[in-house]
Amino acid sequence: MIKKGQALYMKKHKTILLPLGRQFSIILVLFIVCTTGITLYNTQDYVRVQTDFLSSSLDSYSSQLAKNTQEAYDSYENICYSVAYSSVVQDFLSSKNRQSSYEAYQELRTQLENTFLLNPYISDIAVYGQDGTFASLGGSAFSYKPFADKLEETSFPYCTVGTSLINGTNCHILAMPICTLGTGQSQRLGILFLAIDINHLLSNSMTNMNSQKLYEPEILFANAQQELIYGTRSLYRTVLSTPAPQSETDTYEVKANSSPITYIAKCYSFRKLGLSLYVLVDKSQLTSQIQTISLRQFLATGAILLLVFLFVTFLYKPFLDSLKQLIDFMKSISAGNRKAIRKGAQIHQGLIGSTEINDIFNAFNEMLIKTEELNHTIFDSYTRMYELEANNRKTEIAFLRSQINPHFLYNTLTMICGMAAEGMTDKIILVTGALSQIFRYSIKGNDMVSLREELEIVKSYLMIQKERFADRFTIEYNFSDDAYDCLIPKMVIQPLVENAIVHGLEKSLKPGSILIGAGRNPRHGYLAIWIFDTGVGMPPEKLQELRHSIAASVHDKTGDASADLAKMDAQNHDSIGILNVNSRMVLYYGADYTLIIDSEEGVGTNIQLRVPYQTSDSLQTS
Structure with a gap:
């Protein structure tokens, strides 16, 4: 607020701020330029004559x-x-x-x-x-x-x-x-x-x-x-x-x-x-005559400049040195030198000093004492607020992640019941093992995993879906070599793949395919992950509504994860999985990392998410 007020004041009064040393330098330079110009003009005139x-x-x-x-x-x-x-x-x-x-x-x-x-x-x-x-x-x-x-x-x-x-x-x-x-x-x-x-x-x-x-x-x-x-x-x-x-x-x-x-x-x-x-x-x-005349003029100019320099040195240099001491002390404080704050600003004006400069140093030291007291108060308050916000954020992420599996679990259990009725014991064991692996992965371990680990769970999920849908769709993977070690939030790809199958391929009357891939963008420092299905796609109004819901889920948060999720489910029930993942991405990385969705009715849907490119090795190095 103070900087903004200063900018408005400077703009209103059109003030050009320059250091005193630079102002004196400009005066000297102008004097040198004018004198040199006069000398050169006289020399040129002499040459002409x-x-x-x-x-x-x-x-x-x-x-x-x-x-x-x-x-x-x-x-x-x-x-x-x-x-x-x-x-x-x-x-x-x-x-x-x-x-x-x-x-x-x-x-x-x-x-x-x-x-x-x-x-x-x-x-x-x-x-x-x-x-x-x-x-x-x-x-x-x-x-x-x-x-x-x-x-x-x-x-x-x-x-x-x-x-x-x-x-x-x-x-x-x-x-x-x-x-x-x-x-x-x-x-x-x-x-x-x-x-x-x-x-x-x-x-x-x-x-x-x-x-x-x-x-x-x-x-x-x-x-x-x-x-x-x-x-x-x-x-x-x-x-x-x-x-x-x-x-x-x-x-x-x-x-x-x-x-x-x-x-x-x-x-x-x-x-x-x-x-x-x-x-x-x-x-x-x-040339010789011109050099003689020019040398005389430049010697006279040099003598005058020497006198001006001595005048500035003996009268204004102590004043400028005192200001420089104060500026250096301020920079030291800005760099985080706590010892300098406790010691206070000290002045060494030399033989010739200024009472105004001395008063400025004393007032500045008093201001440091008051500022230090205020900083302690603000820091204590900020620490308590940060701890509270961090706990709320962790609680919201945990709640959102706990809501991702009910539809998948329902469909999978229904499929297992069907297999049991048919006596397909081997497939029941295989599907049950994959389901157990997915849920064990979702509730244990760190919040951040490598893309390679996440991809193993996605493959287990797709194996279950292949058992369910038989030959209704094919799967293709396309990952760059450096993508596998990138760290991403846990369980952000599986809900998007599930959405592609349930709302894209399952509603289609013809066989389809899913393309899952990732590639690094070195210029902007992120990893892009995309899930593309050749399902029914979305009409333009449905796509626009979904994009609006994604934007609203970022900016219209109340702080109550349960209430926010219920509101999103009421507004767009078919896309609750996408909105859930989008909310978690924003909680992890900020509003610049929302999901990007493109879809065309009858062609298919592509969902892309981006994460900052980090590996476990790079985090240990830093």
Whole structure:
């Protein structure tokens, strides 16, 4: 009643009950979640700002680098034109006189040296004539011969022909044809080669433009044949495997399959020379800065949490510990610790205590004393009531069991008289022995027997009935192996078998059969026993009336077994045996174990009873 009142009060006021410790924990968790959320939001915002800055910086940096590179290669084109079509180069390549050729060579050397000084990234200038004439500032004819051979039979403009090691420097080689000057038909005199120190050119450009502290970029420079001129080859292979955007103004991501690094990249094309410039920045360079900022915020959050924890520990922990002591004491009492009840609740509040908690402990100890006195009074009353109820229950069971045999005894004695008149001495002895066994079994021994023992008595009863009815019916048994050892109340199957013969098979004009069986239901823990006869069955209204009588025999009991049995006999005389067994099953096991009856007129009747599955071995073990 108290729990029901509490539930109604909580429902009316919609109160959510939580332990104090959990409430403090929720506050701390909410504080942690909010602080962590703010930290994560700030970190995410910082990442966004840094990513935007990185993208915009990459745009300005890469476009400036592409512009500078384009201007550099345009200036190299002008240099090539000024050298290739100067009179000095023309005289050197067209001279037939060795002396004049030597003088032209000296003039050519002077011009090449002067041109060399025009640009710090020029490593070498070479003139390669059609007749094998060669002049350069430092490179050998062997270094340029492969390029001259490749271009010998082709007509070409100012172009790039590849890379070569010139004077120990990796150089990008540019070429321009040298043709005769004049109004007549132009003829090729040779090729002008310009060797550019590409490493110096691009690295110096990166240093000059990275004054704004842009994240360290990666530069790739390749020709139209996808030959790498400058940069890391493994990264260039990754770039080639990544689809480039439609527009050079777009930024896109490059990710290597074998590396966790992701780059953001820009690509520029120099269509005149067929060159491609890639500028890439590693996004993971943001990580260190993000980690630093996040670490600072989390350290600040941790310091605040530590202060809150210390506050809760020193001010509220003693209060919570005192309540926990009281709760543990209550649980100890609930577990049946009688010694704790006699000793009473004890409190240890520590250095800081609460007067309210102390008052609660004192009031609780006083309540324990009063409750203990009341419990003794209630226990004494309950013991007397239980003993009285148990005696009444045993008396009712004994009375019901004593009423099960009068019809059977009458019919059997009548059959014995008939046998005596016919002089059937042997059968009289057999039937009398079986009858004696049945009645000795019904009045002696324990109330609970194994199904195997009960079945032996049923077989004795059926032997007597077979003598009476001759070949009017057959018998079939169907029992699972584990059914025989199950304990059941004594004499609950024989009355149901008798009912099947008297009210089912005896009224039928044709031969019939009886099926007796049992099977265990492990899932629900009971043994089902059924008696099925192929007799006359029952009409629906008769079946409904019998089921109603079974239900009424459970719920309409007066406590007087004799009066209850007389009432059942008056209401349904033909089924008094079934109602008797049903009443005993309910007395043994409760209202969930009433008989289950199914019947169809002209087909037969099936009666099932269920008992909890117990054996003598399991009872001894428990």
